[in-house]
Amino acid sequence: MLDTIEKRLKCCRAATGTSPQEVVNYVQQKNTDLSYTTYTRWESGGTVPPRRIDVINLIAGFFSESGLKVEGDWIMTGAGFPPQFTEYTKLDEDTLFILASRQLPDVELIQVGGTYGEPYISFGEFCIVSNERTLDPNNNKLCHVRHKNGLVIGVVKIVDEDSVTIEGVKSTAIKKEDILECRRVKWIQKR
Numbered sequence: 372m373l374d375t376i377e378k379r380l381k382c383c384r385a386a387t388g389t390s391p392q393e394v395v396n397y398v399q400q401k402n403t404d405l406s407y408t409t410y411t412r413w414e415s416g417g418t419v420p421p422r423r424i425d426v427i428n429l430i431a432g433f434f435s436e437s438g439l440k441v442e443g444d445w446i447m448t449g450a451g452f453p454p455q456f457t458e459y460t461k462l463d464e465d466t467l468f469i470l471a472s473r474q475l476p477d478v479e480l481i482q483v484g485g486t487y488g489e490p491y492i493s494f495g496e497f498c499i500v501s502n503e504r505t506l507d508p509n510n511n512k513l514c515h516v517r518h519k520n521g522l523v524i525g526v527v528k529i530v531d532e533d534s535v536t537i538e539g540v541k542s543t544a545i546k547k548e549d550i551l552e553c554r555r556v557k558w559i560q561k562r
Contacts, residue, residue: 373453377416379446380430383454384414387437397433398426419447468497468560477502478557481515488524489540497560498524504552506535513556519549527553 373379391411398405405426413419428443441454472480478499483492492498500515514527516537525539537543
Protein backbone atom coordinates (compact mmCIF):
# COMPACT_ATOMS: atom_id res chain seq x y z
CA MET A 372 0.00 0.00 0.00
CA LEU A 373 1.43 3.38 -1.01
CA ASP A 374 0.20 5.22 2.07
CA THR A 375 3.17 7.56 2.66
CA ILE A 376 5.03 10.07 0.52
CA GLU A 377 8.16 8.02 1.17
CA LYS A 378 6.60 4.93 -0.46
CA ARG A 379 5.08 6.92 -3.32
CA LEU A 380 8.42 8.57 -4.20
CA LYS A 381 10.25 5.23 -4.05
CA CYS A 382 7.54 3.56 -6.16
CA CYS A 383 7.75 6.23 -8.88
CA ARG A 384 11.53 6.05 -8.93
CA ALA A 385 11.52 2.24 -9.08
CA ALA A 386 8.92 2.29 -11.86
CA THR A 387 11.03 4.68 -13.93
CA GLY A 388 14.36 3.03 -13.11
CA THR A 389 15.88 6.32 -11.98
CA SER A 390 18.19 7.26 -9.12
CA PRO A 391 17.76 9.87 -6.38
CA GLN A 392 20.61 11.84 -7.95
CA GLU A 393 18.78 11.98 -11.30
CA VAL A 394 15.69 13.37 -9.55
CA VAL A 395 17.76 16.00 -7.74
CA ASN A 396 19.66 16.97 -10.91
CA TYR A 397 16.39 17.46 -12.80
CA VAL A 398 14.97 19.74 -10.09
CA GLN A 399 18.20 21.73 -9.87
CA GLN A 400 18.24 22.19 -13.68
CA LYS A 401 14.84 23.88 -13.27
CA ASN A 402 16.56 26.46 -11.01
CA THR A 403 14.90 25.14 -7.88
CA ASP A 404 16.74 24.32 -4.68
CA LEU A 405 16.76 20.64 -3.68
CA SER A 406 19.71 18.88 -2.11
CA TYR A 407 20.45 15.18 -2.39
CA THR A 408 20.27 14.94 1.42
CA THR A 409 16.81 16.52 1.53
CA TYR A 410 15.44 14.30 -1.20
CA THR A 411 16.82 11.09 0.31
CA ARG A 412 15.43 12.18 3.70
CA TRP A 413 11.99 12.45 2.06
CA GLU A 414 12.40 8.91 0.70
CA SER A 415 13.43 7.71 4.16
CA GLY A 416 10.33 8.91 5.97
CA GLY A 417 11.10 12.58 6.52
CA THR A 418 8.21 14.99 6.17
CA VAL A 419 7.81 17.21 3.15
CA PRO A 420 6.62 20.69 4.14
CA PRO A 421 3.45 21.71 2.24
CA ARG A 422 5.29 24.82 1.02
CA ARG A 423 7.51 22.50 -1.05
CA ILE A 424 4.65 21.42 -3.34
CA ASP A 425 6.45 23.30 -6.13
CA VAL A 426 9.36 20.88 -5.79
CA ILE A 427 7.01 17.89 -5.67
CA ASN A 428 5.36 19.14 -8.88
CA LEU A 429 8.79 19.32 -10.54
CA ILE A 430 9.55 15.78 -9.35
CA ALA A 431 6.22 14.65 -10.83
CA GLY A 432 7.30 16.33 -14.09
CA PHE A 433 10.56 14.38 -13.98
CA PHE A 434 8.72 11.08 -13.55
CA SER A 435 6.31 12.01 -16.36
CA GLU A 436 9.22 12.75 -18.68
CA SER A 437 10.65 9.37 -17.65
CA GLY A 438 7.49 7.58 -18.85
CA LEU A 439 5.32 7.56 -15.72
CA LYS A 440 2.40 9.98 -15.82
CA VAL A 441 1.88 11.16 -12.22
CA GLU A 442 0.52 14.26 -10.50
CA GLY A 443 2.27 16.15 -7.71
CA ASP A 444 -0.84 15.99 -5.52
CA TRP A 445 -0.80 12.19 -5.71
CA ILE A 446 2.85 12.09 -4.67
CA MET A 447 2.21 14.53 -1.80
CA THR A 448 -1.08 13.13 -0.45
CA GLY A 449 -1.95 9.89 -2.27
CA ALA A 450 -5.23 11.47 -3.42
CA GLY A 451 -6.35 11.34 -7.02
CA PHE A 452 -5.54 8.99 -9.84
CA PRO A 453 -2.44 6.81 -9.30
CA PRO A 454 0.49 6.91 -11.74
CA GLN A 455 0.24 5.42 -15.22
CA PHE A 456 2.92 4.50 -17.67
CA THR A 457 2.45 6.86 -20.59
CA GLU A 458 2.53 3.98 -23.07
CA TYR A 459 -0.58 2.55 -21.36
CA THR A 460 -2.72 5.68 -20.95
CA LYS A 461 -5.29 4.46 -23.48
CA LEU A 462 -5.92 1.17 -21.64
CA ASP A 463 -8.95 0.60 -19.44
CA GLU A 464 -8.56 0.31 -15.68
CA ASP A 465 -9.03 -3.49 -15.56
CA THR A 466 -6.25 -4.04 -18.11
CA LEU A 467 -3.94 -1.66 -16.22
CA PHE A 468 -4.62 -3.54 -12.99
CA ILE A 469 -3.80 -6.86 -14.66
CA LEU A 470 -0.57 -5.44 -16.15
CA ALA A 471 0.44 -4.00 -12.78
CA SER A 472 -0.14 -7.35 -11.06
CA ARG A 473 2.28 -9.03 -13.47
CA GLN A 474 5.05 -6.62 -12.45
CA LEU A 475 4.77 -7.25 -8.71
CA PRO A 476 6.90 -9.99 -7.17
CA ASP A 477 5.41 -12.80 -5.08
CA VAL A 478 1.74 -12.10 -5.84
CA GLU A 479 -1.12 -13.55 -7.85
CA LEU A 480 -4.13 -11.90 -9.46
CA ILE A 481 -7.53 -13.34 -8.54
CA GLN A 482 -10.96 -12.40 -9.87
CA VAL A 483 -13.74 -12.99 -7.36
CA GLY A 484 -16.32 -15.31 -8.90
CA GLY A 485 -18.97 -15.33 -6.18
CA THR A 486 -20.23 -13.49 -3.12
CA TYR A 487 -17.61 -14.99 -0.79
CA GLY A 488 -15.65 -11.70 -0.79
CA GLU A 489 -18.46 -9.50 0.53
CA PRO A 490 -18.33 -6.85 1.96
CA TYR A 491 -14.70 -6.26 0.97
CA ILE A 492 -14.55 -7.52 -2.62
CA SER A 493 -17.62 -7.84 -4.84
CA PHE A 494 -18.42 -10.34 -7.57
CA GLY A 495 -16.26 -9.73 -10.65
CA GLU A 496 -13.70 -7.52 -8.93
CA PHE A 497 -10.00 -8.30 -9.01
CA CYS A 498 -7.63 -8.53 -6.10
CA ILE A 499 -3.92 -9.14 -5.84
CA VAL A 500 -2.97 -11.65 -3.14
CA SER A 501 0.35 -12.60 -1.64
CA ASN A 502 1.99 -15.89 -2.51
CA GLU A 503 2.69 -16.35 1.23
CA ARG A 504 0.10 -18.97 2.19
CA THR A 505 0.53 -19.45 5.94
CA LEU A 506 -1.89 -18.33 8.61
CA ASP A 507 0.13 -16.83 11.46
CA PRO A 508 1.70 -13.83 9.64
CA ASN A 509 -1.79 -12.88 8.42
CA ASN A 510 -3.47 -12.44 11.80
CA ASN A 511 -5.71 -9.32 11.75
CA LYS A 512 -5.19 -8.91 7.98
CA LEU A 513 -7.66 -9.03 5.11
CA CYS A 514 -7.11 -12.44 3.53
CA HIS A 515 -8.30 -14.82 0.81
CA VAL A 516 -8.78 -18.09 2.71
CA ARG A 517 -9.28 -21.46 1.05
CA HIS A 518 -10.50 -24.12 3.46
CA LYS A 519 -12.02 -27.61 3.27
CA ASN A 520 -15.53 -26.23 2.74
CA GLY A 521 -14.81 -23.43 0.26
CA LEU A 522 -13.48 -19.89 0.00
CA VAL A 523 -13.95 -16.76 2.06
CA ILE A 524 -12.42 -13.31 2.07
CA GLY A 525 -12.32 -11.47 5.37
CA VAL A 526 -10.20 -10.32 8.27
CA VAL A 527 -8.46 -13.31 9.86
CA LYS A 528 -8.44 -13.40 13.65
CA ILE A 529 -6.58 -16.21 15.39
CA VAL A 530 -8.76 -17.23 18.35
CA ASP A 531 -6.50 -19.86 19.89
CA GLU A 532 -4.06 -22.55 18.83
CA ASP A 533 -6.84 -24.56 17.18
CA SER A 534 -9.20 -22.08 15.53
CA VAL A 535 -9.66 -18.78 13.72
CA THR A 536 -12.56 -16.56 12.78
CA ILE A 537 -12.91 -14.82 9.45
CA GLU A 538 -14.77 -11.51 9.81
CA GLY A 539 -16.82 -10.50 6.79
CA VAL A 540 -20.58 -10.10 6.26
CA LYS A 541 -20.77 -12.71 8.98
CA SER A 542 -18.20 -14.19 11.32
CA THR A 543 -17.04 -17.64 10.18
CA ALA A 544 -15.28 -19.94 12.64
CA ILE A 545 -12.81 -22.38 11.09
CA LYS A 546 -10.46 -24.93 12.61
CA LYS A 547 -6.84 -24.22 11.71
CA GLU A 548 -6.42 -27.77 10.46
CA ASP A 549 -9.20 -27.15 7.89
CA ILE A 550 -7.41 -24.16 6.32
CA LEU A 551 -5.60 -25.09 3.12
CA GLU A 552 -4.18 -21.62 2.46
CA CYS A 553 -4.44 -18.12 3.85
CA ARG A 554 -3.21 -15.38 1.49
CA ARG A 555 -3.12 -11.71 2.39
CA VAL A 556 -5.05 -9.38 0.07
CA LYS A 557 -2.58 -6.70 -0.98
CA TRP A 558 -4.60 -4.68 -3.46
CA ILE A 559 -8.25 -4.51 -4.55
CA GLN A 560 -9.46 -3.11 -7.85
CA LYS A 561 -12.84 -1.62 -6.94
CA ARG A 562 -15.48 -0.88 -9.57
